[in-house]
Amino acid sequence: MKIKALVAALTASAVLTLGLAQAKMKTQSPAELNDLEIAHVAYVADSIDIRYAHLALALSENPAVHEFAETMIRDHTAVNDQALALLKKLGAQPRDNFLSQSLQQNAKTLIDEMSDLRGTAFDKRYAENELAYHIAVNDLVDNSFLPNIENAEVHALFTAGSKIFHAHEKHAAMMVKQLK
Amino acid sequence: MTAGFTRRAFLSKTVVAIAVTVLSSRFLTYTEDARAAGDTHVIDIKAFKFVPDTLKVRVGDTITWTNHDIVPHTATADDKSWDTGTLKRNERASLTVTAGMAPRYYCRFHPQMRAQIEIVGGD
Ligand SMILES: [Cu+2]
Helix, strand or coil, rough: HHHHHHHHHHCCCCHHHHHHHHHHHHHHHHCCHHHHHHHHHHHHHHHHHHHHHHHHHHHHHHHHHHHHHHHHHHHHHHHHHHHHHHHHHHCCCCCHHHHHHHHHHHHHHHHHHHHHHCCHHHHHHHHHHHHHHHHHHHHHHHHHHHCCCCCHHHHHHHHHHHHHHHHHHHHHHHHHHHHH | HHHHHHHHCCCCCCCCCCCCCHHHHHHHHHHHHHCCCCEEEEEEEECEEEECCEEEEECCCEEEEECCCCCCCCECCCCCEEECCEECCCEEEEEEECCCCCEEEEEEECCCCCEEEEECCCC
């Protein structure tokens, strides 16, 4: 009796856990986002890197860091302009989603943290974050977005975007090395 | 080493960079008139690469860089003695090869983008 009840309870909880896991996966896996949600994530990701760059321009006194930050602003602005132009052409609006929100949340925490740093402490933290950030975004774009984007033009834009982000990753790696 | 390389130090900004979007037809006409003997070479900037990344040229030739990427790039001599200026998407700029022109160049915005020209022939 006791054992039977235990087994039943375990099964119920396993089903519940699995069910939850499935539900969670369905709404919270980057691979499940549709094109308009992916476009939103990309726009947010670009905007976040632009915000980091403005912080660097305000706080860093290192010319190499300034040059990198200016490139981030220039490039991510160019990508976002292309993305907005494409969405306009397609008559579509980007759609907010869990991933955009969690990226924003993480960025807020990081900006708060970096805002308290000065001098080389800031430069190193900024450079390391730029490297980590571009690695993470590249992983997301290459492994979750590109295989799933349905619209050919959106796909082409992300393919170009991926090349840009990979170049930034290399550039960030150079900056990290330089600051060591 | 050609004679040109030894004169490198005297060479500075004899190079002309023109955004073709502004002056295209006039500039091209000028180029043909003044440099009838020079060849024109095309370098594409595509996916963060200069293509070709090594180019053989002669003094008097014209090199035209065209940016096909979404993001702006430059072609800038390592020693900064010549520079196309910012090339936005689909913009191009032309330089005339001069004796002793600095051969190695990069993109000021993306320093990992590197390429070179090789000046061949004499006089
Ligand atoms: Cu570049």
